[in-house]
Amino acid sequence: MKTVQLVKHANEDWVYVGENQKLQNPLVIVFGNRLLLEATTIYEEIKVLFPDGHIVFGSACAEISSNTVNENSITITAIEFEKSQFIIKTSNVLNTDLDSFKTGNDLIQQFPEEGLKYVFVVSEGSFINGSQLTKGMSAPSNNNLLITGGLCGDDTRFEKTLASYNENPKEGELVAIGFYGDSLEITFSIHGGWTPFGPERTVTKSEGNVLYELDGQPALDLYKTYLGDKAKDLPGAALLYPLNVKSTGDEQSIVRSILNINEDDNAVILAGDIKENSKVQLMMTNVDNIANASERAARQALEFRKNKPDIAFLVSCIGRKLVLDQRVEEEIDEVIEILGEGTTVTGFYSYGEIAPFHGETACQLHNQTMTITLISE
Template identity: 65%
Template sequence: MKTIQLQRTQNSDWTYLNEKITLKSPLVLVFGKRELLEDEKIYEEVKNLFNDGHIVFGSTAGDITEEKVDNDSITITAIEFEKSTYEVRRLNILDSGDKANSTDTGRALVNSFPKDGLKHVFVVSEGSFVNGSHLTQGMNEAVNNEVLITGALCGDAAKFEKTLASYNENPKVGEVVAIGLYGESLEVSCAINGGWTPFGPERIVTKSEDNILYELDGKPALDLYKNYLGDKAKELPGAALLYPLKVKSDNENYSIVRTILNINEKEQSMILAGNILKGERVQLMMTHVDNIVNASESAAIYANKDRKKEAELAILVSCIGRKLVLDQRVEEEIEEVMETIGKKATICGMYSYGEIAPFNGEKKCQLHNQTMTITLISE
């Protein structure tokens, strides 16, 4: 595997972050600030750099490289697979005329790949209105929970206005892009960890619809949430990123963390980043910097522990909520991952609106919030 990384800001030229080499038919991951990706010449610009590349765009809440976490840049990671192959597919949720049709989109997208030899699927998805729980459900159905799927819901800093993605064209709204990796020698591992701690009483969901939470213990959910936040309730919906919900179902072995994306004062409801079902149990969560950094290290240890070969590429997807907690110390969680996985790996990734990966030790992918998700790849 060979890789090149470049980066530029609004008014700068492209800068190589490592040695400039020639790549053949590379997979080109272009992650960056949404406003910069809206430049109508951006696809042409990247295509001129990698004429025979397959180019995947995704907007972020921060770009991740070995060098730093950058909020105002576009970062390119171009990868030449020397022993493996890849294919790219894309669909747009808006093409069906139904924004809620995320299950069908996920199923159709992954079903479009040849299944023989498919080792891994990495997803770069629209992140502002997609139902990530439904999207992962559809993708799991397409592979019968037998192929490792990881990825990200694209971000838009902390603005939550719109997100962009695309394949071999200018980035646009509604796109879901999937990359399928094939090869006998290909080794892919992944892990997640959060570092959030529950507090307060556990409550039962008594009214919900998909990702909208209306009632807990028969009482308006938003009213209860505000009571716990106290003075910080004045900072909603932004403050909700610092106090997500632990969601536990009797049908799952693990708890899911759900970020609150928005609130509806009139209905006294909360809009979550993924589905929440009637009868599930929820609890507020909080964290601090050291817990988040330690959790990232633990995820890296788990992703790396049973590998036969040292990772050559590490794709890191962490949550915007974690970034807000870490603030000026945001790069510490990246540094912990780098120290654990070794110096051979090229580091790339993004801060996102949702992380796609299975729970550790499983194959069925899930939508996560507030986690560090690590995908390690080698040939």
């Protein structure tokens, strides 16, 4: 496997991260600031760099490369596979009835089943119900296909997200990359580093990803009470205090970010579904816990591998980036140090992370986590 990485900041030229080498028919993954990806010439500009490339775009809250976190920029990772093949499929939720389960189901069923080892998903992050999307993607294989990825981001603007394949990035787009090859070895892990605090409450009214009541009280009022002075900064402030959700019948609790609020209904809108009768607690974290969680995820992903990974796909959450602030590079440095030289690192900060729980196979939507997928040929 050969890789090339480039980074471009606003009004600057492309800069190579590491060496420049000629690639044939590469997979070209482009993560970048949404405002920069809106340039009408962006696809043609990258097509000049990689004329025979298969170019996948996704807007990000920040991009991850082999040596740092890039902000207000565009990062390209181009990959030439020597023994493996990939197929790219797309869907657009603006062209459907916004049935997220059906969107995910239909997207995965576009792939030929024989030899399909793994799917990496770059999904739009504005309209999609990530919980239903992941259930739909897992359904055709009865949860036996490894799927990881994330929901595109737009920093703290929350205005719109963009994605595409071999065209200028656009709204509503989902892109899935299916990997085929007998020699492929793929491992993954996921960790958060957040700690529940305060009383546990019961969801007494919810619908899909909208939380209306906790213990019979308006959810938004309760949340504002906990936030105190920080409530004036909603919805952005909510990313620092996600919810720990334990649903009846589920073995593991899941973290849910609050992406928006509805003042009229006194409700909060989450990144994924929240079932009635679930138990909910607020969560908090600090820089050390986040960095330690990233290190644990890297060690766990490496644990049972036979071969050194050629490439690592990292998807972390915007909430983690906000907690880390000026120290955002620390969690990526932890991962890079564990993986060691020879592994190309790429990825992005997202509105939601897609991966199974460690040790499981059914992909789910997570928030506030670091997900790591390691690939070798």
